[in-house]
Amino acid sequence: MWPDYRIQDLLGIEHPIIQAPMAGAGASEMVIAVSEAGGLGSLPCAMLSPDQVRTELGIIRQRTARPINVNFFCHRPPQADPARMAAWKQRLEPYYVELGLDPKAPTPEATRAPFDGTMCALVEEFTPEVVSFHFGLPERGLLGRVKATGAKILCSATSVDEARWLEREGCDAIIAQGAEAGGHRGVFLSEDISTQPGTMALVPQVVDAVRVPVIAAGGIADARGIVAAFALGASAVQIGTAYLFCQEATIGPAHRTALASAKDNATALTNVLTGRPARSLVNRLVREVGPMSELAPEFPLAAGAVAPVRAKAEAAGSGDFTPLWSGQAASLGRALPAGELTKQLAEETLARLQHLRPQALR
Numbered sequence: 001m002w003p004d005y006r007i008q009d010l011l012g013i014e015h016p017i018i019q020a021p022m023a024g025a026g027a028s029e030m031v032i033a034v035s036e037a038g039g040l041g042s043l044p045c046a047m048l049s050p051d052q053v054r055t056e057l058g059i060i061r062q063r064t065a066r067p068i069n070v071n072f073f074c075h076r077p078p079q080a081d082p083a084r085m086a087a088w089k090q091r092l093e094p095y096y097v098e099l100g101l102d103p104k105a106p107t108p109e110a111t112r113a114p115f116d117g118t119m120c121a122l123v124e125e126f127t128p129e130v131v132s133f134h135f136g137l138p139e140r141g142l143l144g145r146v147k148a149t150g151a152k153i154l155c156s157a158t159s160v161d162e163a164r165w166l167e168r169e170g171c172d173a174i175i176a177q178g179a180e181a182g183g184h185r186g187v188f189l190s191e192d193i194s195t196q197p198g199t200m201a202l203v204p205q206v207v208d209a210v211r212v213p214v215i216a217a218g219g220i221a222d223a224r225g226i227v228a229a230f231a232l233g234a235s236a237v238q239i240g241t242a243y244l245f246c247q248e249a250t251i252g253p254a255h256r257t258a259l260a261s262a263k264d265n266a267t268a269l270t271n272v273l274t275g276r277p278a279r280s281l282v283n284r285l286v287r288e289v290g291p292m293s294e295l296a297p298e299f300p301l302a303a304g305a306v307a308p309v310r311a312k313a314e315a316a317g318s319g320d321f322t323p324l325w326s327g328q329a330a331s332l333g334r335a336l337p338a339g340e341l342t343k344q345l346a347e348e349t350l351a352r353l354q355h356l357r358p359q360a361l362r
């Protein structure tokens with residue numbers, strides 16, 4: 001028995017395990033595997049075009065009838081700032097030169113787009129059971145359209161204030177994302193990441209502050225972490241980094257290799273990869289230009305200028321300029337198929353919970 005069934009009942013899933021949406025790192029194969037195994041598979045759409053979203057959702061709906069989550073970013077579209085971009089490109093110029101690239105070539109467009117009317121129409125067409133957002137919520141008109149489809153709404157909060165705000169705006173459950181988490185901070189009420197609490201401190205405070213169920217995220221990678229999340233009052237977990245080890249993850253070889261040897265202290269919060277603070281394994285760009293740089297243009301523009309050096313380095317097998325997103329618990333990862341991982345996490349957690357019960361109740 002799970003200690004709490006609120007999320008299973010709300011989302012119609014068997015295990016209270018949500019595979020984190022991971023833009024650029026997972027697509028339909030991962031979603032199908034996790035949802036078929038009884039967890040909640042999540043399709044990250046922030047780096048997909050509307051056509052790609054349509055294709056992925058078409059594949060998913062053909063191959064599983066189980067509930068799925070579709071995820072979007074809700075950042076404000078960036079204001080172009082040519083002076084800042086010029087300073088950023090100047091900072092990156094030595095890398096362009098070293099790799100034989102022309103620093104004067106036009107900067108490629110950044111590839112992360114916020115949720116909009118076109119994506120909303122796709123939600124209306126495919127009616128995913130769950131829609132989750134990162135960096136706050138879309139404007140009320142769009143949110144109302146998503147709600148009208150019957151989808152349950154989830155969103156990341158990195159503080160108690162953000163959790164309260166999301167509950168007021170009508171979220172059905174809140175993902176409490178602690179500082180340990182891999183990828184971008186979901187922060188949206190503040191720019192200050194120096195104050196972000198860790199999962200252990202954040203989850204119980206969010207649980208006390210809101211009435212909706214809370215999903216713990218950040219640094220959870222095995223049964224011990226899931227049991228701890230329940231002990232803190234969470235009703236489910238959202239796990240990202242541990243799923244990067246699965247064959248269904250769409251990460252490149254450099255990322256996979258770096259994760260395989262990652263230790264507890266291998267990551268840092270950095271803004272040099274996209275312009276917004278995110279947790280990545282420390283590579284050459286993070287080490288030499290960051291981890292935080294005031295020169296980095298607004299999210300996601302910083303990534304556009306890094307893209308050519310990243311592509312050239314990756315072609316030579318190097319992850320020196322690649323976003324190597326990872327949480328702090330990467331070394332707990334296991335290279336299993338995503339469905340197997342979901343089932344094992346559930347079984348191992350239930351066994352551990354049983355073991356923790358007083359003898360008389362077993």
Ligand SMILES: Cc1cc2nc3c(=O)[nH]c(=O)nc-3n(C[C@H](O)[C@H](O)[C@H](O)COP(=O)(O)O)c2cc1C
Pocket residue numbers: 020021022023025044045046071072132133134156177180181182183184217218219220221238239240241242325326327328329
């Ligand atoms: C590679 C990667 C990409 C991510 N991309 C997204 C995303 O597109 N949308 C989102 O809501 N969260 C994203 N996240 C954050 C996760 O939702 C979650 O908060 C995090 O993975 C939890 O911490 P963990 O990685 O330690 O399990 C990403 C995380 C990783 C590791």
